[in-house]
Amino acid sequence: MHTFMERKEGLKIEDYVMGNSINSNSSFCDYTGNGFPLQSVFDSCSEEDNNKFSLGFMELLGVQDFTCPLFDVAQQVPVSTKMESPEQGFNLPATPNSSSVSSGSSEAVNGEPVKVEDDQEEDDQQKNKTQLKVKKTNQKRQREPRFAFMTKSEVDHLEDGYRWRKYGQKAVKNSPFPRSYYRCTSTSCNVKKRVERCFTDPSIVVTTYEGQHTHPSPLMPRPNLVGSTINSGISAGAAAAFAGAAAAFSVPMQRNTQSHYYYQQQQQQQHQHPFANSLSSLNFGHNGPSIDSSFLHERRLCTSGQSLLKDHGLLQDIIPSHMLKEE
DNA sequence: CGTGTTTGACCTGCGC
DNA sequence: GCGCAGGTCAAACACG
Numbered sequence: 001m002h003t004f005m006e007r008k009e010g011l012k013i014e015d016y017v018m019g020n021s022i023n024s025n026s027s028f029c030d031y032t033g034n035g036f037p038l039q040s041v042f043d044s045c046s047e048e049d050n051n052k053f054s055l056g057f058m059e060l061l062g063v064q065d066f067t068c069p070l071f072d073v074a075q076q077v078p079v080s081t082k083m084e085s086p087e088q089g090f091n092l093p094a095t096p097n098s099s100s101v102s103s104g105s106s107e108a109v110n111g112e113p114v115k116v117e118d119d120q121e122e123d124d125q126q127k128n129k130t131q132l133k134v135k136k137t138n139q140k141r142q143r144e145p146r147f148a149f150m151t152k153s154e155v156d157h158l159e160d161g162y163r164w165r166k167y168g169q170k171a172v173k174n175s176p177f178p179r180s181y182y183r184c185t186s187t188s189c190n191v192k193k194r195v196e197r198c199f200t201d202p203s204i205v206v207t208t209y210e211g212q213h214t215h216p217s218p219l220m221p222r223p224n225l226v227g228s229t230i231n232s233g234i235s236a237g238a239a240a241a242f243a244g245a246a247a248a249f250s251v252p253m254q255r256n257t258q259s260h261y262y263y264q265q266q267q268q269q270q271h272q273h274p275f276a277n278s279l280s281s282l283n284f285g286h287n288g289p290s291i292d293s294s295f296l297h298e299r300r301l302c303t304s305g306q307s308l309l310k311d312h313g314l315l316q317d318i319i320p321s322h323m324l325k326e327e
Numbered sequence: 328c329g330t331g332t333t334t335g336a337c338c339t340g341c342g343c
Numbered sequence: 344g345c346g347c348a349g350g351t352c353a354a355a356c357a358c359g
């Protein structure tokens with residue numbers, strides 16, 4: 001059986017969901033009836049991979065029990081995984097700001113306006129525009145890994161231990177709810193996230209993270225609080241492992257939420273579970289966040305939680321028992 | 328004053 | 344080429 005780790009970039013999830021019949025203009029809420037914007041999560045797809053991975057969508061998701069509703073939040077069914085950027089594994093640091101380009105780069109140098117002849121100024125602007133195009137083109141080719149999940153929450157912007165600065169908001173077609181764009185406030189960190197609400201089920205918030213933090217969470221306390229989770233039925237190891245994996249993409253730690261996780265997997269990725277990959281590389285004592293008490297109320301599942309359970313035995317405590325039985 | 332939000336304008340990619 | 348939609352910028356503004 002194919003695991004999602006073996007899947008490559010280019011998987012067109014819409015095809016697997018609705019048999020190639022989905023109108024690209026439709027929101028994902030239309031696709032699933034549960035409203036997850038897969039289009040925004042699983043982009044950069046290729047025809048080749050469509051053909052290559054013609055197995056069932058559920059199989060693609062690593063879900064063995066095909067009777068499980070695909071996007072049933074109530075059942076906490078893991079959904080799908082995929083990552084982008086061939087060169088970037090799950091735990092590779094995010095590309096530094098070198099790839100980010102400001103549209104106002106032609107205005108000043110070192111904060112001071114540059115006085116030049118008009119002709120030269122125009123040339124410079126032309127050059128800058130050209131360079132901008134080239135950079136943006138390259139930027140698109142090497143996208144940051146994306147990680148998306150849906151969360152049942154009343155608040156749009158979930159607290160995840162990192163500080164975010166909102167830099168944009170756009171109305172989403174076919175949805176009354178706008179999409180918000182956030183960027184990590186850390187100067188050396190270019191992680192972004194998009195937050196939008198499913199319009200068919202407004203209680204569901206879809207968060208898409210792009211890139212990985214290059215710094216520890218500024219808000220997370222030391223992980224010695226993890227021990228407190230034991231009393232609530234989550235082992236310290238499981239909690240720390242999950243929180244660490246979550247921190248890799250800054251999964252929100254929000255009370256009373258329900259989430260599904262989505263990975264965007266990519267070509268030539270290590271044959272290792274993304275979460276496991278992330279977990280193995282995380283230094284919980286330093287970089288990994290500790291578990292906020294709110295985490296105890298979380299009922300989340302990573303996409304590949306089941307395989308992770310098998311391999312590492314870390315997350316059993318937070319997996320609903322009925323899901324284990326379904327395996 | 329520092330930090331974060333709002334919002335209109337702009338850029339880019341893509342389909343027709 | 345044109346129009347649309349997604350994504351980003353940056354000035355203005357709010358707030359503690």
